[in-house]
Each structure stands twice: as structure tokens, then as C-alpha cells.
Amino acid sequence: MNPLNWVIVFGWLGYVVIHGIRRSRGQKGIDAYILANRNIPWWAVGLSVMATQLSAVTMIGTTGQGATDGMRFVQFYFGLPLAMVILGVTLVPFLHRARVYTAYEYLERRFDAKTRSLTAFLFLISRAMSCGTILAAPAVVFSAIFGWSVSLSVAVIGVPAILYTMVGGVTAVTWVDVKQMFLIVAAMLAVVITLLVQMPVSPSDALHIAGAAGRLKVFDFSFSLTNTYTFWSGVIGGTFLMMSYFGTDQSQVQRYLTAKSVDEARSSLLISAYWKIPLQALVLLIGVLVFVFYQFSPPPLLFNPDHEHRVRAAQPAAFSALQARFTTGLGARTAAARALAGAEDAHDAPATATARQSLAMADDSVSAVRTQALDLAAKVTGQPSKDVNYIIPRFVIDHLPLGLAGLFIAAVIAAAMNAISGELNSLSTTSVIDFYRRWVRSDSTDEHLLVVSRVATGIWGVFACVIATYAVNLGSLIEVVNRFGSFFYGSILGVFLLAMMPRAKATGAFVGLICGMVAVGAVNFGAPSVSFLWHNVIGAVTVVAIGGLISSMGKTRRAA
Amino acid sequence: MSDPSLEAPAPRPDTGKRFRRTLAMVMGVQVVTLVLLWLLQQRYSV
Numbered sequence: 001m002n003p004l005n006w007v008i009v010f011g012w013l014g015y016v017v018i019h020g021i022r023r024s025r026g027q028k029g030i031d032a033y034i035l036a037n038r039n040i041p042w043w044a045v046g047l048s049v050m051a052t053q054l055s056a057v058t059m060i061g062t063t064g065q066g067a068t069d070g071m072r073f074v075q076f077y078f079g080l081p082l083a084m085v086i087l088g089v090t091l092v093p094f095l096h097r098a099r100v101y102t103a104y105e106y107l108e109r110r111f112d113a114k115t116r117s118l119t120a121f122l123f124l125i126s127r128a129m130s131c132g133t134i135l136a137a138p139a140v141v142f143s144a145i146f147g148w149s150v151s152l153s154v155a156v157i158g159v160p161a162i163l164y165t166m167v168g169g170v171t172a173v174t175w176v177d178v179k180q181m182f183l184i185v186a187a188m189l190a191v192v193i194t195l196l197v198q199m200p201v202s203p204s205d206a207l208h209i210a211g212a213a214g215r216l217k218v219f220d221f222s223f224s225l226t227n228t229y230t231f232w233s234g235v236i237g238g239t240f241l242m243m244s245y246f247g248t249d250q251s252q253v254q255r256y257l258t259a260k261s262v263d264e265a266r267s268s269l270l271i272s273a274y275w276k277i278p279l280q281a282l283v284l285l286i287g288v289l290v291f292v293f294y295q296f297s298p299p300p301l302l303f304n305p306d307h308e309h310r311v312r313a314a315q316p317a318a319f320s321a322l323q324a325r326f327t328t329g330l331g332a333r334t335a336a337a338r339a340l341a342g343a344e345d346a347h348d349a350p351a352t353a354t355a356r357q358s359l360a361m362a363d364d365s366v367s368a369v370r371t372q373a374l375d376l377a378a379k380v381t382g383q384p385s386k387d388v389n390y391i392i393p394r395f396v397i398d399h400l401p402l403g404l405a406g407l408f409i410a411a412v413i414a415a416a417m418n419a420i421s422g423e424l425n426s427l428s429t430t431s432v433i434d435f436y437r438r439w440v441r442s443d444s445t446d447e448h449l450l451v452v453s454r455v456a457t458g459i460w461g462v463f464a465c466v467i468a469t470y471a472v473n474l475g476s477l478i479e480v481v482n483r484f485g486s487f488f489y490g491s492i493l494g495v496f497l498l499a500m501m502p503r504a505k506a507t508g509a510f511v512g513l514i515c516g517m518v519a520v521g522a523v524n525f526g527a528p529s530v531s532f533l534w535h536n537v538i539g540a541v542t543v544v545a546i547g548g549l550i551s552s553m554g555k556t557r558r559a560a
Numbered sequence: 561m562s563d564p565s566l567e568a569p570a571p572r573p574d575t576g577k578r579f580r581r582t583l584a585m586v587m588g589v590q591v592v593t594l595v596l597l598w599l600l601q602q603r604y605s606v
Contacts, residue, residue: 277593
């Protein structure tokens with residue numbers, strides 16, 4: 001890569017580490033480290049939460065999904081604004097007013113210690129795993145671009161984030177997030193502009209081509225428990241997932257606990273929902289435009305360069321045959337795309353209809369060859385061959401002009417750091433407050449807890465790096481992250497919903513939580529075709545139903 | 561539940577203004593986005 005790109009990448013890395021540490025200078029005590037003395041402006045909290053969601057997984061995985069699958073993934077986020085409104089009037093006031101460090105601490109006050117410890121433990125498991133997968137996403141970019149080992153790539157990205165999070169706590173995390181948010185948006189806009197400039201057709205024709213290939217289908221109103229990306233899965237399942245994530249996940253709760261008041265806390269939460277759907281649509285649209293770009297510039301048969309080299313070496317004849325068919329298919333697809341653009345410009349309706357049909361058929365033919373190549377790669381390498389996460393990195397390396405490649409890579413690293421720094425901070429907080437201070441040393445001084453928190457951040461950082469090294473081959477990173485969470489999320493949400501019901505009792509909450517997880521486990525293994533989005537609904541409803549029932553039975557017995 | 565920290569905060573006349581204002585704007589942006597996405601699908605996918 002050109003030295004200018006390196007200067008941009010490492011210049012930015014150095015800048016954010018210094019900025020994060022400087023913003024947290026003079027920090028004394030655990031309250032400042034965990035909650036920034038509840039003194040961060042609401043807009044900064046909101047931007048920080050929003051930045052956390054724009055992770056590297058979004059920049060690589062979601063754009064890749066846009067290129068292969070189109071815009072329908074955006075339906076996944078349809079429940080988010082609704083979830084924010086519900087949380088703003090329910091859980092946020094409860095948690096902020098309780099003056100707690102962690103969401104789980106509240107559960108002990110409301111129920112008992114075992115409910116607190118179990119929910120905190122589940123959070124630690126799921127977040128630590130997902131933290132690793134989020135870190136793995138940019139490691140894929142690095143290993144693909146520079147031929148570095150995955151572990152070295154993970155260290156290059158993880159160490160700066162661990163460093164400023166360890167030293168600066170939530171203050172550093174929040175203010176670095178705010179800075180990096182601007183870089184990420186600028187990098188995405190730069191890619192869009194590059195695409196529009198380099199494409200040989202007008203933006204309108206580009207959208208016609210994308211539409212003909214089925215990439216602009218956004219809404220699917222069918223009701224299906226097995227299809228993740230439908231309107232109803234997004235609105236119902238998505239609302240529960242987002243409520244669980246933003247209402248009970250310490251990595252998010254800790255952010256709005258730093259706000260000055262209840263009003264500012266829930267406003268910050270809404271701010272984070274502000275641009276979520278538009279931004280996700282933009283991210284997917286980038287993927288769609290990359291798809292259109294590759295109508296006129298031949299893409300590689302396999303986007304994963306490592307797999308491409310290995311298949312070439314192991315099965316040269318089979319690869320050459322596939323490559324020849326692929327090249328022929330691409331030629332037909334390019335011709336059909338040009339015909340469609342020409343027919344649209346000439347407003348020739350019959351020719352447009354014919355060209356749309358030809359393009360759809362040519363695209364199906366190209367996809368079929370790619371599927372065969374991916375199967376061959378899976379056979380040769382023994383690894384999952386879904387290369388959706390390599391599409392954008394390959395585009396960036398091959399086609400982005402000088403400087404912009406560095407900007408994009410810096411933005412991918414920034415996005416990864418945003419996501420993992422907040423999570424490391426919350427993992428440390430939960431370990432220290434819900435376990436160390438609760439069960440090991442309840443008489444710890446403020447200074448001692450601060451030291452333990454920094455050490456815990458470092459340990460969780462190393463753990464995330466280890467997970468990241470092994471997570472790169474788990475398939476589409478987006479789904480992996482969401483799957484980890486959804487196994488527990490719904491049940492934990494159910495416990496918090498119970499906590500707001502005055503009649504709910506500790507035994508009901510604990511038994512309900514166990515039943516919720518068993519129900520999700522039964523559905524996950526008994527009916528694996530049910531989409532993971534519905535796991536949250538099943539978990540939450542089971543906990544509330546069983547927990548409520550047991551709580552009311554206890555009351556009836558006492559009354560009798 | 562005698563602990564006041566476990567109860568819902570009492571509404572105050574001067575609080576919640578920012579929340580309501582932000583809520584209205586957020587919902588407005590979401591509705592406009594959904595309409596634009598619908599138009600995008602209708603215009604280019606059919």
C-alpha cells in the first residue's frame with residue numbers, strides 16, 4: 001500500500017490514543033472511571049452509542065451483504081426506534097434513578113443476589129464472545145490486504161483500543177467515539193462519491209441495474225418465523241432484540257448512566273436511534289453500488305485472496321474451468337447492463353423489459369458459477385467459504401484512489417475500536433462491581449477498585465484478542481455477533497420487565513430466567529430453522545409468563 | 561418495594577421536554593426514511 005495510506009492509518013491510531021488519554025486526565029476514583037461522574041453531555045452520549053453500533057462488522061459485513069443480497073437487511077433495524085421509545089419511558093428512568101454502576105446491580109436491589117449474578121455472568125459470556133468477533137472483522141481486512149497473520153492484525157487493532165480504555169475508562173471511550181464517528185461517516189461518503197465517479201453509467205441507470213438484479217427490494221411483508229429479514233421479523237423480533245441490547249446490556253446501559261439526568265439519558269438514547277435506519281440504508285446502498293460497479297469492471301471469482309491462491313494451487317484445472325465460465329457469464333452480464341442503461345436513457349419500455357430480464361438471467365448464471373467456486377474453496381481449504389466479508393476490502397484495495405484507501409482502513413479500525421472499547425469498559429465494570437466488589441472484597445477502597453478495573457479491562461482485552469484470532473472463519477460476522485447475543489438477551493430482558501412489575505418476586509424472576517433460557521435453547525436446537533430474531537421474543541415472553549405465574553402463586557399460598 | 565430508587569421517577573412539569581421534542585424528530589426521520597425506501601423499491605424494482 002502507498003506510504004500515504006500508512007501515514008493516514010497510523011497517524012489516526014496515534015491521535016485517538018493520545019486524545020482518549022488526554023480527555024481523561026485528572027480522573028480519580030471509580031465513579032469517574034465507570035460513569036464519568038455522570039457529567040457527559042447528552043449529545044456526546046448519543047453520538048457515542050451510535051458510533052458503537054457502526055462497528056467494523058457494519059462497514060465490512062453489511063456492505064458485503066448489500067452487494068450480494070441487496071437492501072432487505074435494513075428491515076432488521078425497523079424495531080430500533082420503537083425499542084428506544086419504550087426504553088425511554090420504562091427502563092431508563094428506573095436504572096438512572098437507582099444510581100447504580102451496572103444494570104445487574106439494580107436486579108439485586110429489586111430481587112436477589114443470585115438473579116444479579118446469573119444475569120451478569122450471562123452478559124460476560126455473550127459480550128466477551130461478541131467482542132472477539134467484532135475485533136475479528138477488521139482483522140480480516142488486514143490479513144487480506146497485507147498478508148499479515150490474523151493474530152498480528154488483531155493486535156494492531158486491539159492494542160490501541162485496550163490502551164486508551166484501560167487508562168481513560170468511559171470518558172476516553174465516549175470522547176474517542178465522538179471523534180471517530182465523523183471519520184467513519186466521511187469514509188463512507190468518500191466511497192460513495194468514488195463509486196459514482198468511477199461508474200460508467202448515471203446514478204439513475206445504476207439504480208435501474210441494481211433493481212433489475214433484485215438488489216433494491218427493501219420490504220418483505222410475508223410473515224415467516226424462519227426468515228430473518230422480513231418486515232414483521234424486523235418490527236417484532238427486532239424491537240425485542242434492541243430492547244434487550246439497549247435496555248439490559250451493560251455496554252449500552254453504562255453509556256446512558258453517564259448522562260446528567262433521566263431526561264438527558266433517554267434523549268441520548270433517542271439520538272442514537274436518529275440516523276440508524278438511514279445510515280444502515282446508506283451502508284447497504286454502498287454495497288449495492290459496489291455490485292453495480294462490478295457489472296462494468298470484472299470482479300474476482302473468489303473475493304478471499306487466500307482462498308483464491310489455495311484453490312488455484314490445489315485444483316488448477318477446476319479453477320481455470322470455473323474462471324472461464326465466470327468470464328463468459330460476466331461478459332453477458334455487462335452487455336445486459338449496458339443494454340438496460342441504454343434502453344432506460346432512450347425511454348424504450350419494451351427494450352427495457354427485455355434488458356431487465358436478460359440482466360436477471362445473466363446475474364443468476366454468474367451467481368451459480370460463484371457458488372460452485374465457493375464450494376470448491378470450502379472443499380480445498382476445509383473452511384467456510386462464504387466470502388461476503390471480503391467484497392468491500394477487495395474493492396478498497398483494487399479501486400479506491402490514493403489516500404482514500406487509507407481513510408477507509410482507518411475508519412474500519414476506528415469502528416472496531418469504538419465497538420470493543422465500550423464493551424471492554426462494560427466487561428470490566430461488570431466483573432469488578434458485580435463480582436469482585438460483591439463477592440470478593442466488599443470493603444475495597446475507591447483507589448483499589450480503580451486499579452482492579454484497569455487490570456480487568458486489560459484481561460478482557462487480551463481475551464477478546466484470543467477469541468478474535470479464531471473467529472474469522474465463523475461465516476458472516478454480523479449473524480455470528482447477533483446469534484451470540486440472542487441466545488441470552490431475550491431472557492435477561494424478561495427479568496428486567498419483571499423487575500418493573502410491583503408484584504414480581506425474586507424466586508419468580510430467577511426460575512423464570514432459567515425457563516426462558518431453556519425455552520430459547522429448546523427452540524434453537526429443536527427447531528433450528530426459526531430465525532434467531534424470534535429467540536428474543538420467546539425468551540422474554542417465557543420469563544415474564546413463568547416468572548409472573550410463580551410470583552402470583554407464592555402470593556396466593558401466603559394469602560391462603 | 562420501599563426503596564425509592566426502585567420506583568419510577570415522579571414526573572416533573574419541567575422535565576421530559578427535550579425527550580418529547582427529540583422523540584418527534586426521531587420518528588419524523590424514520591417515517592421519511594421508510595417512505596423513501598418504499599419509493600426506491602417501487603421505482604426501481606418493479
